[in-house]
Amino acid sequence: MRRVQSNNPILEVKGLWAGYGKLVVVRDLSLSLERGTTTLILGLNGAGKTTTLKTIAGILPAIKGSVTFEGKDVTHTPSFQRARMGLVMITDNPVFPDMTVSDNIKLAARTGDSRVVQEAVKYFPELSKFLSFRAASLSGGQRKMLAMAMAMVSKPKVLLLDEPSTGLSPLMVSKVVGYVKLLKSLGITILLAEQNPSFISVADYVMVMEMGRAKIFGRAEEVGKLEDVRKTFFQVT
Template sequence: MSEMLKLEGVVAGYGEAKVLAGVDLSLGQGQALALLGRNGTGKTTLINTIVGHTRRFKGRLWLDGKEITALKPHQRALAGIGWVPQERNIFKSLTVEENLTAIAVPGPWDLARIYAMFPRLQERRANMGNQLSGGEQQMLAIARALLLNPKVLLLDEPLEGLAPIIVQELMRILSEIIEREGLSVILVEQNARKALSITHHAIVLERGAVIHASTAAELLAQDDKIDTLLAVSQR
């Protein structure tokens, strides 16, 4: 299995503040990683650093064997970094279909394939972005990232604040993307057990450093360890 994403000794943050304290990370092709930790431990900063939206003090990053340390965010996107931020960042004044086609890159993921995976979006394709529910906006954000035909997909709390029925639907879609599509995925999710149930590996951050790394199955089988690492019961 080839290495799709690698971080080595990454120290990064915002302005003069260092949030990440020398993070090492390796993600294989077609593998999914659950990125866990309490609020404020550096999870979003790590995602933003991979995207290129933080200040890097030290360390290097590679994507599919090519160094991307010096690349700007738009160059990383073109190189194969797909990103679904917490804010979703959809174009609310454009229709669903306009949102999807505005930034699409030729590749295996095309509009027909997206509509097959997200039938709700096909039904709402003529609706404006601001006419969608929160769950539909999240589906649109994920679909739009897929249409960039990325090598790595970064998902920053995609289930946050959504109704249980939508969470269930998105879990099914994410599981399908991870198991059938061969994408490398990093999933940030507050509900550790949900994230671990559909991923292959897990790391836990504390104060910007990795304090635990294992397979997802190993951590999922240790309820007490999950509760200790995250300092909260999620049963």
């Protein structure tokens, strides 16, 4: 399948090699994100999805290759600076458990102004019931909702989302797909790593990753129909 090239990508990854010390996990990965699109990295356990996202976010150093964000080479820029520039990663659990839901939202928006909480509730109305609760008291699904609301109010330009469906029931997974759609509708460019094929429905592009390499890249509707992909991820025989 042909690589889809973008003329003016918001994020461009070229020939990226990444890993842990001497252990090389990601090999020669290239990817470019068009502004406002959602790209899904689909891969099984251990394919290298999290390592890829962490390296793009600057949480892990690149072994080789480059990451360019809005035309600026950020390969050696620390993660907190990339986040300030608008390249933000939501890791497994970004929520501060001892703070209230409301304070978590304000912290993500870097403000003390309660209007940001009202903005979050406008998009995620279910949060209104929990605003004064400690984040630790939320269920797994409610925490994902809070994490998405925190991502939204931090106004990222590119959001890196690592396996938002982990540990959720099928019903909650479809809710999380809805949250991703909502973030996308706000114009946020999204790079999402998952092994759950439900997320193909919200993606414009899909990159299938296997053993640290990009195996397939193409438009979501085309990749979703490939026999290999259906067998591996939908368990269709």
